[in-house]
Amino acid sequence: MKPFTYERAATPAAAAAAVAQNPGAKFIAGGTNLLDLMKLEIEAPSHLVDVQDLKLDRVEETADGGLRIGALVTNTRLASHPRVRRDYGVLTRAIVAGASGQLRNKATTAGNLLQRTRCSYFYDPNQPCNKRKPGSGCAAIGGYSRPLGIIGTSDACIATHPGDMAVAMRLLDAQVETIDASGTTRSIPIADFHRLWGSTPHIDTNLAKGELITAVTLPAPIGGQHFYHKVRDRASYAFALVSVAAVVQPDGTGRVAVGGIAPKPWRVEAAEAAMPQGAKAVASRLLAGARPTSENAFKIPLTERTIASVLAQAKG
Numbered sequence: 001m002k003p004f005t006y007e008r009a010a011t012p013a014a015a016a017a018a019v020a021q022n023p024g025a026k027f028i029a030g031g032t033n034l035l036d037l038m039k040l041e042i043e044a045p046s047h048l049v050d051v052q053d054l055k056l057d058r059v060e061e062t063a064d065g066g067l068r069i070g071a072l073v074t075n076t077r078l079a080s081h082p083r084v085r086r087d088y089g090v091l092t093r094a095i096v097a098g099a100s101g102q103l104r105n106k107a108t109t110a111g112n113l114l115q116r117t118r119c120s121y122f123y124d125p126n127q128p129c130n131k132r133k134p135g136s137g138c139a140a141i142g143g144y145s146r147p148l149g150i151i152g153t154s155d156a157c158i159a160t161h162p163g164d165m166a167v168a169m170r171l172l173d174a175q176v177e178t179i180d181a182s183g184t185t186r187s188i189p190i191a192d193f194h195r196l197w198g199s200t201p202h203i204d205t206n207l208a209k210g211e212l213i214t215a216v217t218l219p220a221p222i223g224g225q226h227f228y229h230k231v232r233d234r235a236s237y238a239f240a241l242v243s244v245a246a247v248v249q250p251d252g253t254g255r256v257a258v259g260g261i262a263p264k265p266w267r268v269e270a271a272e273a274a275m276p277q278g279a280k281a282v283a284s285r286l287l288a289g290a291r292p293t294s295e296n297a298f299k300i301p302l303t304e305r306t307i308a309s310v311l312a313q314a315k316g
């Protein structure tokens with residue numbers, strides 16, 4: 001690990017300023033992804049700004065009946081919160097499908113959104129990787145691509161967003177609240193938070209340098225039955241090959257978002273109109289324009305079948 005300096009920020013704006021003013025600085029909270037990346041020297045910040053004292057660890061009701069989740073609320077606390085369990089069951093199910101109990105005890109809401117891809121070439125400094133080293137190439141294209149993306153990818157990168165929580169938050173139309181060095185706040189729809197890779201796969205999100213996530217807000221509950229079905233190579237502690245988050249209403253309408261197939265949680269609102277017609281109709285619209293590799297083309301039928309399973313459970 002490369003040497004770095006460290007400070008604990010006193011306020012959110014001070015934390016944002018400390019990172020904005022130092023090109024080599026990064027925020028750290030739970031550190032469950034960043035420390036791994038630092039040990040491998042894939043990330044090598046020269047300065048860490050610890051945000052754990054910022055009191056961003058509350059879950060509060062909003063005026064419209066929704067929830068405001070502080071950036072430092074741990075995954076374990078969020079998944080077990082009574083309001084989340086009662087009104088946003090898809091979020092609880094998605095969180096507990098991820099990582100391990102120990103990691104969920106430490107991982108935070110903001111950090112979960114910011115975790116980096118698990119493409120194996122990204123973690124191997126001996127391999128070309130445009131995400132780790134811009135312009136170096138992509139070892140996954142023409143290499144081992146079974147777990148990687150089938151849609152929203154580019155000629156520069158075919159990696160996926162690895163998270164589960166973000167898929168449920170996309171389904172629920174969450175908003176990501178931030179603050180910058182000047183104290184200016186903004187609210188980013190989660191649909192616009194993660195980026196498609198395009199020609200700049202080293203940039204994961206639309207956050208500016210030094211912009212700090214302070215909270216994630218969920219709109220008022222939408223009712224319905226909530227599902228999170230994660231298909232992976234082993235029963236626990238594995239990333240999704242395909243995951244389907246869904247809310248199904250009694251009349252068969254609803255919402256669907258998919259993880260494990262794209263650079264961001266993949267939701268196409270126009271596809272949801274086809275839910276009463278069944279999984280095939282939904283999947284064909286959701287995956288229009290997919291560009292799988294020969295190794296991961298199986299994700300197309302797997303997505304359709306996972307949606308079919310969820311819809312069958314809803315009927316049952």
Ligand code: SF4
Pocket residue numbers: 117119120121122128129130131132137138139140141148156157158159201
């Ligand atoms: Fe790197 Fe993306 Fe290619 Fe993986 S898919 S090797 S993360 S550029």
